[in-house]
Amino acid sequence: MAKLFWQSLLAVPAALGAAVAVSGSAIAAEAATTQVSNFDQDSVQLAQITSVSELTDVLPSDWAFQALQSLVENYGCIQGYPDRTFRGQRSLTRFEFAAGLNSCLDVIATLIAQSGINPDDLATIRRLQEEFQAELATLRGRVDALEAETATLRAQQFSTTTKLRGQADFNLVTPIDIVTGEASTSFAGRARLNFDSSFTGNDRLRIRLQGGDGNAINGLGGLANAGGANYNVTIDDFYYSFPVGSRLTVTAAARGLSGDDWVTSTIVPFDGPSVADAGGPQFYDFGGSTSNGAGVGVSFALTDNIVLDAGYTASNPGGATNPGVGIFAANNQSYIAQLSFLSDGFLDAGFAYLHNDQSTNFQGGLPGATDTFAGLLNLDFGGFFVAGHGAYSTFNGGNDFSWTAGVGFNNFLAEGAQLGVYGGQLPQYAGTTNNPFIVEGYYEIPFNQFLTITPAVIYGDINTGLAGNDDTGLWAALRATFRF
Known part of the structure; x- marks a missing residue:
């Protein structure tokens, strides 16, 4: 039970890290894009994979290889496209981000439900929250500043053409x-x-x-x-x-x-x-x-x-x-x-x-x-x-x-x-x-x-x-x- 709990605990920073990375990418993409409302919102049939090696465009030399390997093989909350590609260099839509984050959170909820949380483990989580509170606040401030700068650039741009x-x-x-x-x-x-x-x-x-x-x-x-x-x-x-x-x-x-x-x-x-x-x-x-x-x-x-x-x-x-x-x-x-x-x-x-x-x-x-x-x-x-x-x-x-x-x-x-x-x-x-x-x-x-x-x-x-x-x-x- 303790093992399941700590697996769920380890999945939390992975999900949050994915959220932060994708949020930054999405904001940066908005700064360089004049129109973001025309992407394809139709459902995409994703391929369920059990090993990162099944993704044909992901190599061990890629900087995010270990993170993908953990999310795929340990938690099973990352999927590939039907052609067995991950397309890591491609921009991510908010819909895709929401789907991926929800999948990881479902895994976390399942693990917590299976293991339960005793008072000592809850205290450990709160201690970790307090320990990294400054870093999380700094990161939140940077994201807010980036959003403000993006809005300013969009409002003051010389021309879209x-x-x-x-x-x-x-x-x-x-x-x-x-x-x-x-x-x-x-x-x-x-x-x-x-x-x-x-x-x-x-x-x-x-x-x-x-x-x-x-x-x-x-x-x-x-x-x-x-x-x-x-x-x-x-x-x-x-x-x-x-x-x-x-x-x-x-x-x-x-x-x-x-x-x-x-x-x-x-x-x-x-x-x-x-x-x-x-x-x-x-x-x-x-x-x-x-x-x-x-x-x-x-x-x-x-x-x-x-x-x-x-x-x-x-x-x-x-x-x-x-x-x-x-x-x-x-x-x-x-x-x-x-x-x-x-x-x-x-x-x-x-x-x-x-x-x-x-x-x-x-x-x-x-x-x-x-x-x-x-x-x-x-x-x-x-x-x-x-x-x-x-x-x-x-x-x-x-x-x-x-x-x-x-x-x-x-x-x-x-x-x-x-x-x-x-x-x-x-x-x-x-x-x-x-x-x-x-x-x-x-x-x-x-x-x-x-x-x-x-x-x-x-x-x-x-x-x-x-x-x-x-x-x-x-x-x-x-x-x-x-x-x-």
């Missing part, structure tokens, strides 16, 4: 060898806030607010993370993308997408870490149109590694937003198609075709169309990569060839860091006598998940050919990027 992400870039540029027009140390800043909303879990509505001021190295394409004037805030991106089936994604844009915005990847790893904008293939800008336009794009995954992207953009000024002109008669239009092979391994490659009506962007170009054909390649050897691109453009009045090539080292001296050097011949834009040439060396250092520092040294020849101009320059640059 929208996430806010921000980025701020600070650029400090000092000329070492001065070019005409850029003789002093200058600062450029840019800030952007992305409002990303999802209504199905797979779609995205993005509205980006952006403001900035300043730029440098303008004759070579400027800085990558700069732009704007007087920190005036504008809607820089405004689009909605959604899947159609498992392999097709459609994007409709009111503003902000053109050129490489329509493609899954620009292939070359310099695009992003580099301080100069030339780290991203410049043919996308020369072959595209203004990003201040409406458009539509599709991305079709032919296989898990081969992606076909296509996009069309019509400028808003004098075009897409003007009912008298319309989307298909806008005076600035462009479209792009790119076939990419993305392996996440040794080889990434792409072939792109772009068309626009901005022939006058090129030196010697007359009003008319531009067609650009480009190839991109990245060879990743693990510790380092070799990458580059080449682009051939024909325009009304001539043709042009541009390219970049370089090498980079991943995780150089620090995890997540990238050391890269690239150089190349940029498109010959209007006002130059030859293609500008650039070389940049950069070292991107992530200090933590919020801050990245990138020092860089940039050399370039603008090739304006103007008498008295000094076209070659050398710059030292430092960029700090905050993401939050």
